[in-house]
Amino acid sequence: MKVLVPVKRVLDYNVKARVKSDKSGVDLSNVKMSMNPFDEIAVEEAVRLQEAGTATETIVVSIGPAKAQETIRTGLAMGMDRGVHVQTDDDLEPLAIAKMLKAVAEAEGADLIVMGKQAIDNDYGSTGGMLAALLDWPIGSAANSIAIDGGAITVVKEIDGGLQTVKLQMPALVTADLRLNEPRYASLPNIMKAKKKPIEAKTPADLGVDTAPRLKTLKVTEPAAREAGIKVEDAAQLVDKLKNEAGVI
Amino acid sequence: MAILVVAEHDNTSLKDATHKTVTAATKMGGDIDILVAGKGMKSVIAAAAKIDGVRAVIGVEHASLERQLAEAMETVVVGLMGNYDAVLAADTTTHKNYMPRVAAKLDVQQISSITGVESTDTFIRPIYAGNAMATVQSTDSKKVITVRTTAFAAAGESGSASTSDADSGIGALKSEFVGEELTKSDRPELTAAKTVISGGRGMGSGENFKLLEGIADKLGAAMGASRAAVDAGFVPNDWQVGQTGKSVAPQLYIAVGISGAIQHLAGMKDSKVIAAINKDEDAPIFQVADYGLVADLFKALPEFEAELEKAGV
Incomplete structure (x- = not known):
């Protein structure tokens, strides 16, 4: 079984996004970039499937600038077999990304795609669903756990109010939520080994996908700031303020 | 249109x-x-x-x-x-x-x-x-x-x-529903509640979330958590408030032992009134809180519950 894991290079989880003064977007120059945290969970799940003998080959793919190769190397250092890098400097929308990933998935003959449920930069949360639909595959979104049995995959999903279990015919797509697993740190020997693993280079044109954006970003602004209030002395004063000043209890 | x-x-x-x-x-x-x-x-x-x-x-x-x-x-x-x-x-x-x-x-x-x-x-x-x-x-x-x-x-x-x-037009499907395990709770639903009380990593354990229960009961509040508390396994994921969880905008949001990471603030900063209890006076949560109480939550929570009782809440 071949497992494909798409990953995205994003502003590091711990770095606060700064809006550019010309309101054209978020400033990404000279800031720490990392693999999207949910994608790390997806990579970990694929590596575990391989370690369990369920997956025979694991491929990590990223669509982005030259530096996206570093993100692919991170996946390789975690244990993925090989990489595919579709190089583009454009900030592409999920629809274009999904179309390119469909082309990659078909070329690779993937049986399972595991990917993050959302990227923490643009917060669309739509690439996984779009890719599944374009492939006409079933989807298990926001996975809490997965179990593969023959030609089917059982996915326990995080839903509002609890957990839901669905059974999908393979090939299938799963998006990873927080509790699916805890990603490993790559060891130094594995980081060294990853440098020798192959990364195939492609371009959007190779994949025959029209990447023209559908949305025009008119402006990007800071959110309305919330003013800090006051510090209260003790629990009694807190109750008094909430009851008599704010009137919310 | x-x-x-x-x-x-x-x-x-x-x-x-x-x-x-x-x-x-x-x-x-x-x-x-x-x-x-x-x-x-x-x-x-x-x-x-x-x-x-x-x-x-x-x-x-x-x-x-x-x-x-x-x-x-x-x-x-x-x-x-x-x-x-x-x-x-x-x-x-x-x-x-x-x-x-x-x-x-x-x-x-x-x-x-x-x-x-x-x-x-x-x-x-x-x-x-x-x-x-x-x-x-x-x-x-x-x-x-x-x-x-x-x-x-x-x-x-x-x-x-x-x-x-209208007709569904649904043909053969490649997926089927197997089961559902919904969190049973008498409390209001998190996204619809007028009051929400959330705990963070500072709660220390899932067991300690019991300290929030009496307060939630008194206030008719839903209970939530930060991603850190979910990551630590204290509470279920569907309690998570923030960028990768739920967005809430209640009349009153009480953050307990939550430092106020940007990802958490994303899910609750539209609340009408925010109260925060945290022992670290420099915690970012105080920058958005209307009322901040710098205190050890293990001491402050029982006091807060007792004061609510005294105030007839």
């Missing part, structure tokens, strides 16, 4: 998220119809017909719609979109599950989690965990939109829309 709003419901009752999504649709202008896709959901159709500003309610019934399976919902919504210029649904897990599929099949870019409507084609949506707000204009002929319901007031219930049924 004709707009389809997909109802949020559990086959028995219509959820408030639907009324809020209708408000977002109203701001776009045009005729608004509601799709109620489910099984045995007559009472939901009747409730949806009462929402103000709605022209018609379309009921589509099928076994696979009882749990609104992604593939089934995709088929139903795409099937109806020949008659509509836009489809809107709340950004709950139900709709996040299939709306991207609808967008891909219609070959349009979904506009996710909008918090504002500027015109029929221009919307405001938070990016980077709400640290930036993007104003985007869609050039697609049809719009597929999910709505951050905390940003919109609920539409009223004095309407009387017409109702009709």
Whole structure:
């Protein structure tokens, strides 16, 4: 079984996004970039499937600038077999990304795609669903756990109010939520080994996908700031303020 | 302009998220119809017909719609979109599950989690965990939109829309529902609660969340948590408030032992009043809190509960 894991290079989880003064977007120059945290969970799940003998080959793919190769190397250092890098400097929308990933998935003959449920930069949360639909595959979104049995995959999903279990015919797509697993740190020997693993280079044109954006970003602004209030002395004063000043209890 | 709003419901009752999504649709202008896709959901159709500003309610019934399976919902919504210029649904897990599929099949870019409507084609949506707000204009002929319901007031219930049924068009599916394990709670639902009390990593353990229970009982509050508390395994994931969890905007939000990471603030900073209890006076949560109490939560929580009791709350 071949497992494909798409990953995205994003502003590091711990770095606060700064809006550019010309309101054209978020400033990404000279800031720490990392693999999207949910994608790390997806990579970990694929590596575990391989370690369990369920997956025979694991491929990590990223669509982005030259530096996206570093993100692919991170996946390789975690244990993925090989990489595919579709190089583009454009900030592409999920629809274009999904179309390119469909082309990659078909070329690779993937049986399972595991990917993050959302990227923490643009917060669309739509690439996984779009890719599944374009492939006409079933989807298990926001996975809490997965179990593969023959030609089917059982996915326990995080839903509002609890957990839901669905059974999908393979090939299938799963998006990873927080509790699916805890990603490993790559060891130094594995980081060294990853440098020798192959990364195939492609371009959007190779994949025959029209990447023209559908949305025009008119402006990007800071959110309305919330003013800090006051510090209260003790629990009694807190109750008094909430009851008599704010009137919310 | 004709707009389809997909109802949020559990086959028995219509959820408030639907009324809020209708408000977002109203701001776009045009005729608004509601799709109620489910099984045995007559009472939901009747409730949806009462929402103000709605022209018609379309009921589509099928076994696979009882749990609104992604593939089934995709088929139903795409099937109806020949008659509509836009489809809107709340950004709950139900709709996040299939709306991207609808967008891909219609070959349009979904506009996710909008918090504002500027015109029929221009919307405001938070990016980077709400640290930036993007104003985007869609050039697609049809719009597929999910709505951050905390940003919109609920539409009223004095309407009387017409109702009709439509065929589902659902064929063989590659997915099936196996089971569901819903958190049983007598407390209000997190996203609909007037008061929310959340715990963070500072709670120390899942056991210690009991310290919040008595307070939640007194205030009729829903209980939530930061991602750190979920990561640490203290509480279930569906308690998570923040960028990767739920967005809430209650009258009162009480953050206990939560430092206030930007990802958490993204999910609660629209609350009317924020109170925070944290022993670290430099915690970022105090920068957004209306009332901050710098104290050890293990001492402060019992005191807070006792003071509520004294105040007759």
